[in-house]
Amino acid sequence: MKIISDQYYINVHSEHNKPAEHASDGEIVIFQTRDCYNRLVQTEEKTLEEQVGEEPDNPSTGPLYVDGAEPGDVIAVDILDITVADHGVVAIGCGPFRNKEEKEPFHILPVRDGRVRFQDVEWDIDPMVGVVGTAMPGREIGIINAFEGGGNMDSRIIRKGATVWLPVRVPGALLVMGDIHASMGDGEVCGTGLEIDGEITVRVRLLKNFELNWPVTETKDAWYVNSCGDTCDDAIRAGYMEMRRLIAKAYGWSLEDAAFYMTLRGYLESNQACLVPHDTFRVGTPKVNGKPRLIG
Amino acid sequence: MKIISDQYYINVHSEHNKPAEHASDGEIVIFQTRDCYNRLVQTEEKTLEEQVGEEPDNPSTGPLYVDGAEPGDVIAVDILDITVADHGVVAIGCGPFRNKEEKEPFHILPVRDGRVRFQDVEWDIDPMVGVVGTAMPGREIGIINAFEGGGNMDSRIIRKGATVWLPVRVPGALLVMGDIHASMGDGEVCGTGLEIDGEITVRVRLLKNFELNWPVTETKDAWYVNSCGDTCDDAIRAGYMEMRRLIAKAYGWSLEDAAFYMTLRGYLESNQACLVPHDTFRVGTPKVNGKPRLIG
Numbered sequence: 001m002k003i004i005s006d007q008y009y010i011n012v013h014s015e016h017n018k019p020a021e022h023a024s025d026g027e028i029v030i031f032q033t034r035d036c037y038n039r040l041v042q043t044e045e046k047t048l049e050e051q052v053g054e055e056p057d058n059p060s061t062g063p064l065y066v067d068g069a070e071p072g073d074v075i076a077v078d079i080l081d082i083t084v085a086d087h088g089v090v091a092i093g094c095g096p097f098r099n100k101e102e103k104e105p106f107h108i109l110p111v112r113d114g115r116v117r118f119q120d121v122e123w124d125i126d127p128m129v130g131v132v133g134t135a136m137p138g139r140e141i142g143i144i145n146a147f148e149g150g151g152n153m154d155s156r157i158i159r160k161g162a163t164v165w166l167p168v169r170v171p172g173a174l175l176v177m178g179d180i181h182a183s184m185g186d187g188e189v190c191g192t193g194l195e196i197d198g199e200i201t202v203r204v205r206l207l208k209n210f211e212l213n214w215p216v217t218e219t220k221d222a223w224y225v226n227s228c229g230d231t232c233d234d235a236i237r238a239g240y241m242e243m244r245r246l247i248a249k250a251y252g253w254s255l256e257d258a259a260f261y262m263t264l265r266g267y268l269e270s271n272q273a274c275l276v277p278h279d280t281f282r283v284g285t286p287k288v289n290g291k292p293r294l295i296g
Numbered sequence: 297m298k299i300i301s302d303q304y305y306i307n308v309h310s311e312h313n314k315p316a317e318h319a320s321d322g323e324i325v326i327f328q329t330r331d332c333y334n335r336l337v338q339t340e341e342k343t344l345e346e347q348v349g350e351e352p353d354n355p356s357t358g359p360l361y362v363d364g365a366e367p368g369d370v371i372a373v374d375i376l377d378i379t380v381a382d383h384g385v386v387a388i389g390c391g392p393f394r395n396k397e398e399k400e401p402f403h404i405l406p407v408r409d410g411r412v413r414f415q416d417v418e419w420d421i422d423p424m425v426g427v428v429g430t431a432m433p434g435r436e437i438g439i440i441n442a443f444e445g446g447g448n449m450d451s452r453i454i455r456k457g458a459t460v461w462l463p464v465r466v467p468g469a470l471l472v473m474g475d476i477h478a479s480m481g482d483g484e485v486c487g488t489g490l491e492i493d494g495e496i497t498v499r500v501r502l503l504k505n506f507e508l509n510w511p512v513t514e515t516k517d518a519w520y521v522n523s524c525g526d527t528c529d530d531a532i533r534a535g536y537m538e539m540r541r542l543i544a545k546a547y548g549w550s551l552e553d554a555a556f557y558m559t560l561r562g563y564l565e566s567n568q569a570c571l572v573p574h575d576t577f578r579v580g581t582p583k584v585n586g587k588p589r590l591i592g
Contacts, residue, residue, distance in 0.1 A: 090556055096533050097540065097555040105552055118560060119553060121584055185562030187579070189536055190555055232528035236569050237392050240485055244393065256401055257415060259393040259486055260386055264414060266481030270564035273532050283483070288417055 002064075006032040006197075009059040009178070013133050013141040013151060015170040019065035022172075025206040028080065031061045033178040036130070036195040041089045041108065048091055048104045058143045058152060060131045060178025066204050069173040074212050075134070076205040076296060077164040077175065082127040084182045086111055088196035090118075095189045095274035109194060116183050116194060123183070128159045129200055130179030130193075132215070135170045143176070146228035146272075146280045150215045153226045153280050154193075154272035156184050163218040165207075165295050175204065187273040207296050214242045216295055217282065223294045224282035226271065232279045236268065239283030247285060250292045261285075298360075302328040302493075305355040305474070309429050309437040309447060311466040315361035318468075321502040324376065327357045329474040332426070332491040337385045337404065344387055344400045354439045354448060356427045356474025362464075362500050369464040370508050371430070372501040372592060373471065378423040378456055380478045382407055384492035386414075391485045391570035405490060412479050412490060419479070425496055426450045426475030426489075428511070431466045439472070442524035442568075442576045446511045449522045449576050450489075450568035452480050459514040461503075461591050471500065483569040503592050510538045512591055513578065519590045520578035522567065528575045532564065535579030542590045543581060557581075 008020035023029050035041075036058045040051045066075050091106035092098050107118070115122050131143060133150035146153050150166050158164055166173065177200050184193025217224045225246070227239035240262070248258040267284030285294070304316035319325050331337075332354045337347045362371050387402035388394050403414070411418050427439060429446035442449050446462050454460055462469065473496050480489025511522045521542070523535035536558070544554040563580030581590070 090560055092552065092555055092559070095559075096536055097551070105556075107556065116560070118557060119547075119549065121557070121587065123561065123582075123584075183560050185559055185564075187532070187536075187562055187564035188559055189562060189564075190559035192559060194560060232532060233569075233571055233575075236483070236528060236566070237571055240392055240483075251415075253415065255393070256388065259388055260401075260403065261414060261417070263388070263391075263481055263484055263486035263488060264386055264412070264479050264490060265419065266483055266485060268481075268483035268485075268566035268569055270532070270566075273529075273564055275529055275533055279529075286419075288419075291417065 001028045003030045004032065004061050004064065006034050006061055009034060009061055010176060011056045011059060011143050013135050013176060015135045015137055017063050017174060019172065020062055022065045022067055023204050024067045026203065028201065028203050029064055031177040031200045033061045033180055033198055033200060034059050035089060035197050036179050037089060044108055048106045058131055058179045060143050060176045062176035063174035065172035066175060066206060069168045069206055070171055071169050072209055073168040074207040074210045075166050075168055075173050076207065077132060078203040079158065079160055079162050080203055081201040082129065082160055082180060083199045084111060084127050084180060085197040088182050088194035090194050091192045092190040094191035094276050097190055111182055125182040126159060127180055127182050128156045128184055129177055130154045130181060131177060132158060132164050133176050134166050134168060135174035137170050146278050148214055152179060153215065154188050155217060155226055155282060156186060157217055157219060165212060165216040165218065167212040187270045189274060191274045210295065222267065222284045222286050224284040226280060226282050228278055228280040230277045232273055235279045235281045239281050243283045243285060246294045250294045297324045299326045300328065300357050300360065302330050302357055305330060305357055306472060307352045307355060307439050309431050309439065309472060311431045311433055313359050313470060315468065316358055318361045318363055319500050320363045324499050325360055327473040327496045329357045329476055329494055329496060330355050331385065331493050332475050333385060340404055344402045354427055354475045356439050356472045358472035359470035361468035362471060362502060364502055365464045365469040366467055367465050368505055370503040370506045371462050371464055371469050372503065373428060373460045374499040375454060375456055375458050376499055377497040378425065378476060379495045380407060380421065380423050380476060381493040384478050384490035386490050387488045388486040390487035390572050393486055407478055421478040422455060424452045424455045424477050424480055425473055426477060427473060428454060428460050429472050430462050430464060431470035433466050442574050444510055448475060449511065450484050451513060451522055451578060452482060453513055453515060461508060461512040461514065463508040483566045485570060487570045506591065518563065518580045518582050520580040522576060522578050524574055524576040526573045528569055531575045531577045535577050539579045539581060546588045546590045
């Protein structure tokens with residue numbers, strides 16, 4: 001088992017990032033991660049702007065070099081566990097409810113006994129990982145963005161028990177993880193969940209030579225393509241196209257039959273729809289007893 | 297109990313439609329409904345175009361005049377039961393998978409023992425109601441459209457056990473229902489589910505003087521604003537705004553606190569995202585023990 005300390009954090013997905021650690025097929029790795037504000041928000045007595053300054057959001061841990069991973073392969077990231085710290089930050093950072101004339105509203109909320117309390121309501125935490133990404137050749141991609149190699153997908157179903165399948169585009173894949181939320185709503189309308197420090201325990205696996213154009217989240221019951229775009233419409237369209245292709249290929253169906261099946265049985269939920277560029281969605285299909293897996 | 301025969305069908309939501317039936321607060325009414333093609337698709341031996349011709353889609357049953365309903369009120373439509381016929385039609389009528397150069401692909405699928413079979417897969421039916429709408433003053437709205445009074449929302453959670461809350465804009469509300477699908481995927485990517493004849497049994501209830509700007513679906517566990525727009529972004533934005541207002545009002549919170557809560561705990565799923573005008577979404581919030589209801 002390897003541990004990557006949160007001292008190894010990056011702000012840009014890049015093939016030029018020096019690997020913080022190596023892992024082989026099947027190995028377990030712990031990513032220790034910082035909250036999206038790099039721990040700079042410590043009090044409600046000062047503004048968020050005063051505390052954070054120009055620091056970029058979402059410092060994320062890695063990269064992990066997956067031995068043997070080559071362009072054209074896919075890696076599986078099994079989320080074995082996520083633990084979180086004892087407090088987090090929620091803010092209205094962007095989205096339709098953000099008033100840019102005013103200081104950014106925020107709260108520091110305690111996490112006690114696995115519960116979040118806000119006003120007079122409390123609920124169980126449901127930790128998820130915002131940033132799960134690989135590097136792309138010839139591109140430097142800010143850690144705040146989602147892209148076809150993953151990144152800041154902000155999907156609340158990337159939680160304990162899920163597997164994220166990611167296309168490999170550079171040798172070693174260069175896996176980066178971070179931006180844990182103790183709780184986050186679908187759509188993440190204000191651009192934040194409960195942003196928090198934590199640890200992510202994963203198993204990485206390698207699948208050689210498989211065409212994958214967008215990250216896929218596998219849950220116990222379903223498969224979801226994670227796609228993004230400058231608008232929600234763009235993101236959804238991309239997800240539809242990839243899901244149709246994956247279903248047709250796995251089930252040995254025509255693209256037309258895959259389309260019928262999706263309109264009869266598909267899922268379509270939002271990961272992050274702040275209505276600023278880089279909205280992300282998940283286009284899903286149920287697992288079916290006796291039918292082939294979509295990947296792996 | 298009243299029964300409205302499918303002989304009473306309309307193609308336009310209008311305040312000028314003559315009521316097919318009246319009901320008082322709390323009364324149970326059965327809507328008998330036609331499939332979206334008005335039963336014109338009966339064989340796979342002819343094209344869909346040959347069978348349907350210029351007939352408008354979604355002939356829907358009604359309207360029902362709810363006694364005592366006045367503009368500024370809200371009606372609740374409790375979906376007590378939905379039964380369906382023994383076969384339905386699925387087609388690739390629109391959306392990103394539609395090739396307009398070719399004849400519209402379609403299938404007639406049997407429904408047997410509560411199951412749909414397609415290719416080598418079968419699954420339980422999950423009947424839902426596509427059109428649930430009221431009339432608007434001064435506007436004639438085609439039955440294929442969704443709008444702030446409901447209409448063709450195509451939400452798969454409008455199923456047995458759900459309640460749809462609709463704003464009343466004309467005397468009697470003029471409730472219309474139809475367009476049952478035996479099975480439909482979120483997003484309804486091809487513009488159809490399994491389109492089928494059936495019967496919808498509802499209880500109508502009247503809530504006097506309540507501000508509601510979009511239809512709301514209540515399930516056992518959650519509340520969902522149903523909103524629409526020419527783009528997915530527009531639809532989602534409208535739903536966010538209404539949900540924030542409803543939460544703030546019901547819980548006695550500021551709009552800012554409602555926004556924090558939504559970004560920590562909201563739901564965002566698609567009803568119909570064919571990526572042609574009139575995409576519809578549902579913006580949700582969980583029910584919480586001890587907290588007030590959002591409506592009623």
